[in-house]
Amino acid sequence: MSVVTCLLCSGAATAADSVWSTIQLHGFAAQSVIKTSDNRFFGDSPETSFDSTEIGINASVRLDPKVLLAGQVLARRAGDMYDGTPSLDYALADIALIASPERILGIRLGRVKNPLGLYNETRDVPFTRPGIFLPQVIYYDKVRNIVLSSDGAAVYGSLYNDLGEFSLTLIGGWPVLDENVQWTYLGGDFPGTLRPNGSVWTGSLWYATVNEQLRFGLSGALASLRYAPHQNDILGPGQTDIVYGIASLQYSAQRFTLSAEYGLEPVKWRSYGPLLPRQKVTSEGYYLQGTYRIRSNLEFMACYEEGVADRDDRDGSEFAGVTGGMVPAHAMFSKIATVGLRWDLTPNLMLRAQYQWNQGTLVLSQLENPDFTRQREYWNLLALQVAFRF
């Protein structure tokens, strides 16, 4: 009897030990310094801003070879946009239903990151980005939450054969919104509240060659927001429908990586009343980026990006005319050329420097730059970053 109990004990202890041994803790912390010639970007950058801090910590445990639990807390300070209050970045259970060398199929339940483009899932992790800032015309920092993560369920699957890997992910859930979304999609902080109107659908389809030299992906999100007006609100109970699509291409060689992404975002507004008439506007952005590894721990990066708020009014002149110059034409587009350097002093410590030439102010947060007349069309940016990971 006692022998049996003992055997049971030791069996349970071994199983528990093996689960304990799969626990992993990882994290990162980064601080940036930003100086711009004009316009506020992540704080009072014309006066030199230190208001960009990113701290994240995550834990994961494998309960079983097919079940993973994982969660991350993120604290992000970004000028006037985010104040550093910690938030739950993701918290999920990943269950593999099929796990073989030919095919993998599984589900994720909880708060999951949306797999949009090359970088959205880990957009706040400095080590995973090609620069201090991601290309803003695809990965707008002024409005990130609507596409950042979903509270819901994901189905993922991959096929592996002689051609390479084909992967598909579909996510249905609710987005997490904040006032940045309101500023961007309504052009101001109105008294009412903007809420998700039903669920958000996100999907991605990727193809990678056998040795992942070439990766091609299509990803997108469908979202709808409903505005609940406050008493005596100047806006009506409107609805905003958003479609976001990104095509991505990445080529990785020993020394260099080339990336290109193109994004399209048709947005429809209706029932907001006379102040915000029914309309459909499609914004567009693309970038081409190259990184070159001078040594294994030293990397040079160059990027060119362009984004327009309305593809039928690329230079913004029409909108400037409609608003009688209230909104200058240059607020409707951004053209940015960037050069940067990344130096990994140790596997855990990274330094970065980046310089940008900007024409246009589309990428600026209106929350940070509410007065259009004070926005300068031509502006430059210098940023330095130190980042630590474990």
Place this chain on the structure above:
Amino acid sequence: MTHRIASNLIHWPQWITILAFTVLVMAFSPRRGLTQEVIANSGLPNTTITRNEARLFFSMKLGIWPNGAPVQVYVLPDDHPLHREFCTQVLGLYPYQLRRVWDRQVFSGTGQSPVTISSEAELIERTAASPGAVSYAAKPPENPRVRVLTVK
């Protein structure tokens, strides 16, 4: 100070076409060579492994052996010469590509990273001691609790 950025400098559809073509040609050119050994704990029934399986195990995308045992991956640091050789020669991946995959998984909650060990000797020891362990070595190890897997 102002700088004009000429948008017509870049006619992007043409650039994309040139880029796509170059990339396609280069992506399908194979990499060659095989000198390092994939090693595993001798408790596993396997004696061979496909290159695809090796890639999936070391990229931490597949965490289970065909017999249902959990896979435990041990690696050397990214800049270790043996790690670099193993990645490029056996897996056909550059170390930075593996790192990119691990980081994407670790920081999005969709996977874990392998256990990093600082020396080859310890790598072999840990592989010998952990059931389900898979790793690599410069030559077949003497340790009887470690088996060399043939990569098909």
